[in-house]
Amino acid sequence: MSATVSAEWLELREPADAAARSEELAGRLAQRLGPGPHVIHDLGGGSGSMGRWLAPRLPGPQQWVVHDRDERLLELAADQFETRRSDITRLAPGDLAGASLVTASALLDLLTREELERMLGACRGIPLLLALTVVGRVRLSPAEPLDARLSAAFDDHQRRAGRLGPDAVAAAVGALGEAEAIVRPSPWRLGAAGAGLAAEWLRGWVAAACEQQPALATEAGAYEERRLAQAAAGELRVTVDHADLLVLP
Numbered sequence: 001m002s003a004t005v006s007a008e009w010l011e012l013r014e015p016a017d018a019a020a021r022s023e024e025l026a027g028r029l030a031q032r033l034g035p036g037p038h039v040i041h042d043l044g045g046g047s048g049s050m051g052r053w054l055a056p057r058l059p060g061p062q063q064w065v066v067h068d069r070d071e072r073l074l075e076l077a078a079d080q081f082e083t084r085r086s087d088i089t090r091l092a093p094g095d096l097a098g099a100s101l102v103t104a105s106a107l108l109d110l111l112t113r114e115e116l117e118r119m120l121g122a123c124r125g126i127p128l129l130l131a132l133t134v135v136g137r138v139r140l141s142p143a144e145p146l147d148a149r150l151s152a153a154f155d156d157h158q159r160r161a162g163r164l165g166p167d168a169v170a171a172a173v174g175a176l177g178e179a180e181a182i183v184r185p186s187p188w189r190l191g192a193a194g195a196g197l198a199a200e201w202l203r204g205w206v207a208a209a210c211e212q213q214p215a216l217a218t219e220a221g222a223y224e225e226r227r228l229a230q231a232a233a234g235e236l237r238v239t240v241d242h243a244d245l246l247v248l249p
Contacts, residue, residue, distance in 0.1 A: 036060020048077035136166030192234030
């Protein structure tokens with residue numbers, strides 16, 4: 001796992017993440033956990049957005065521990081949560097001793113199969129809420145012919161270096177054995193109100209697709225200009241499909 005993210009990107013996406021995450025799964029989890037107190041470990045938690053969303057939806061006193069390897073992001077989370085500098089791909093079960101729940105958000109698609117299985121092994125026997133994993137479906141409106149080619153190239157880019165990318169949810173469910181696994185959609189739906197996020201997402205999406213398939217660059221420049229103009233005018237609608245996964249041992 002080598003991807004890094006900026007604090008600015010996390011701040012920009014937090015409202016869309018909050019709107020997308022599954023309220024149904026949060027409700028099921030609240031019923032399962034009971035009155036508490038609860039110790040909750042948030043893996044790859046960055047500045048703490050998962051805790052800010054989920055904590056009000058869970059009952060009882062809560063102690064949140066945000067794990068990340070980026071000290072700059074942990075400094076932002078430290079105002080609200082306990083923080084721990086960790087490589088979450090190398091956690092041992094003892095690192096999560098006493099946990100009532102483990103959470104993660106926008107993480108699974110960045111992992112290799114080996115990293116995923118190691119992480120799930122460290123969490124064995126603990127309820128998990130793993131939110132906002134991309135699943136490889138993007139829709140833009142108005143549609144253009146280049147959309148599908150860019151989307152396919154982006155998915156291939158996500159699978160580079162052995163990362164699971166859009167295959168991550170299926171891989172996680174397959175690795176969980178007999179644990180109960182419940183999957184629900186959690187799409188970003190970006191319109192005029194999310195134009196800033198849509199524009200920033202679009203730039204990264206096109207750049208990654210062109211890195212994967214350089215031949216796309218001849219058409220991608222004009223495409224990106226059109227799409228950014230549509231976003232600025234409030235005319236672009238983007239749906240980026242994700243999935244949330246609740247695991248109940």
